[in-house]
Amino acid sequence: MESTLELYEQNVIPSYGRFPLVLERGEGSRVWDETGKEYLDFGAGIAVCSVGHCHPRVAEAISRQARKLVHCSNLYYNRPQGELARRLVGYAGHPGKVFFGNSGAEANDGLYNLARKYGNEARSPLSRHAAGERLEYAPNRFEVITFDGSFHGRTLGGIAATGQEKVKKGFEPIPVGFPHVPFNDVPELVRAIGPETVAILMEPIQGEIGVLPATRAFLKAVRALCDEHGLLLMFDEVQCGLGRTGDWCAWQTLTGGEIIPDAISWAKGIAGGFPMGAFWVRDRKIALKNGGEISLADLLGPGSHGSTFGGTPLACTVANEVLTIIEDEGLLANAREMGAYAKSAVEALGSPLIRAVRGVGLMMAIELIPDFSARLGDTRPASQALIARLHAAGLLCIPSGAQSIRWLPPLNVTRAEIDRAVEILRNALT
Numbered sequence: 001m002e003s004t005l006e007l008y009e010q011n012v013i014p015s016y017g018r019f020p021l022v023l024e025r026g027e028g029s030r031v032w033d034e035t036g037k038e039y040l041d042f043g044a045g046i047a048v049c050s051v052g053h054c055h056p057r058v059a060e061a062i063s064r065q066a067r068k069l070v071h072c073s074n075l076y077y078n079r080p081q082g083e084l085a086r087r088l089v090g091y092a093g094h095p096g097k098v099f100f101g102n103s104g105a106e107a108n109d110g111l112y113n114l115a116r117k118y119g120n121e122a123r124s125p126l127s128r129h130a131a132g133e134r135l136e137y138a139p140n141r142f143e144v145i146t147f148d149g150s151f152h153g154r155t156l157g158g159i160a161a162t163g164q165e166k167v168k169k170g171f172e173p174i175p176v177g178f179p180h181v182p183f184n185d186v187p188e189l190v191r192a193i194g195p196e197t198v199a200i201l202m203e204p205i206q207g208e209i210g211v212l213p214a215t216r217a218f219l220k221a222v223r224a225l226c227d228e229h230g231l232l233l234m235f236d237e238v239q240c241g242l243g244r245t246g247d248w249c250a251w252q253t254l255t256g257g258e259i260i261p262d263a264i265s266w267a268k269g270i271a272g273g274f275p276m277g278a279f280w281v282r283d284r285k286i287a288l289k290n291g292g293e294i295s296l297a298d299l300l301g302p303g304s305h306g307s308t309f310g311g312t313p314l315a316c317t318v319a320n321e322v323l324t325i326i327e328d329e330g331l332l333a334n335a336r337e338m339g340a341y342a343k344s345a346v347e348a349l350g351s352p353l354i355r356a357v358r359g360v361g362l363m364m365a366i367e368l369i370p371d372f373s374a375r376l377g378d379t380r381p382a383s384q385a386l387i388a389r390l391h392a393a394g395l396l397c398i399p400s401g402a403q404s405i406r407w408l409p410p411l412n413v414t415r416a417e418i419d420r421a422v423e424i425l426r427n428a429l430t
């Protein structure tokens with residue numbers, strides 16, 4: 001019989017750099033591989049299994065709904081979708097409406113469509129003459145500004161929006177309309193806003209490149225610029241949202257809720273591992289070119305956007321259950337407490353091989369010193385070299401570029417599990 005790795009070698013498109021681990025089952029923060037070896041999963045899949053692996057209430061919700069109704073087309077209504085939408089509107093904290101898809105990239109694709117539709121159908125602001133400069137807004141604005149180091153997914157739109165060359169490489173020509181500017185840099189952003197700009201899309205905390213939060217001042221400045229120029233402020237909360245930072249929304253953690261975005265995308269942890277993506281659009285009046293007025297939340301009207309699998313009764317039931325567990329088990333508070341505990345425990349290691357520990361709640365990166373691999377006599381990049389050692393010792397975590405690893409454990413991770421992970425890390429660093 002072929003091994004699992006051989007089955008992949010022969011039959012699965014090799015688009016991922018995979019670690020040689022075959023995972024077979026999980027429970028809470030732990031997973032076991034095919035040989036029966038146990039690991040602490042401090043990746044939670046990849047920021048996905050928000051209430052841990054195989055939570056009994058989630059397993060029960062899946063099987064209950066699977067026996068009732070798995071799928072019905074969006075030609076019809078289903079109760080769980082309506083209830084989940086109401087719940088997510090509540091988490092956003094402001095009136096709005098939600099669309100359901102199946103992944104982060106798909107949720108973000110919906111945001112680009114929203115921005116395009118807004119650019120085509122909303123009335124652009126009047127031209128401005130300020131301090132000697134003149135900004136004449138185009139009648140059909142379409143550019144979505146994103147940031148260097150961002151990650152927005154692997155569809156063609158996602159590749160265009162993502163501010164990392166390595167993601168675009170080989171897929172040229174890249175669709176136009178997604179200029180990138182440096183993160184947390186207000187003057188550069190001001191310079192980038194032009195006649196065609198229609199929206200700004202950002203991760204409140206950049207995930208893939210090493211857990212970099214936007215500053216409170218930057219977030220407030222971005223909101224003010226969007227108001228000034230009539231742009232949509234769209235947050236990609238696919239990784240940082242729905243509890244990871246200790247609040248339902250990362251921007252709430254970062255700003256104390258001082259600003260309101262126009263749209264938010266979610267995915268990863270939303271249904272605890274069941275595939276789902278969603279985006280919320282704020283209910284606010286916009287002026288249309290034809291002279292009318294409409295709520296932004298109703299701009300994607302009948303026939304304008306869709307998804308065969310989006311918002312099935314099964315997926316929505318699972319998401320409702322996962323989010324109820326986060327509420328019932330007090331996991332926002334746990335994310336705050338355990339996040340702070342993990343961060344100070346790693347800092348307390350005082351390892352000369354660690355350059356910095358960054359984190360907000362249970363979204364944390366450990367950045368290694370530049371000559372980490374050289375010091376260990378390892379030819380791999382620092383993150384790979386460390387992760388190989390952690391895997392051998394029974395701890396799964398996620399690389400973040402070449403120099404950092406990420407800890408994104410389930411939101412119900414315990415103090416004892418963090419102690420264990422820190423112990424494994426200590427041993428790997430000595």
Ligand SMILES: *Cc1c(COP(=O)(O)O)cnc(C)c1O
Nearest residue numbers: 103104105151152153207238239
């Ligand atoms: C993972 C991720 C995506 C892409 O989500 P998929 O479900 O893989 O399509 C988009 N944005 C951010 C911030 C992410 O972390």
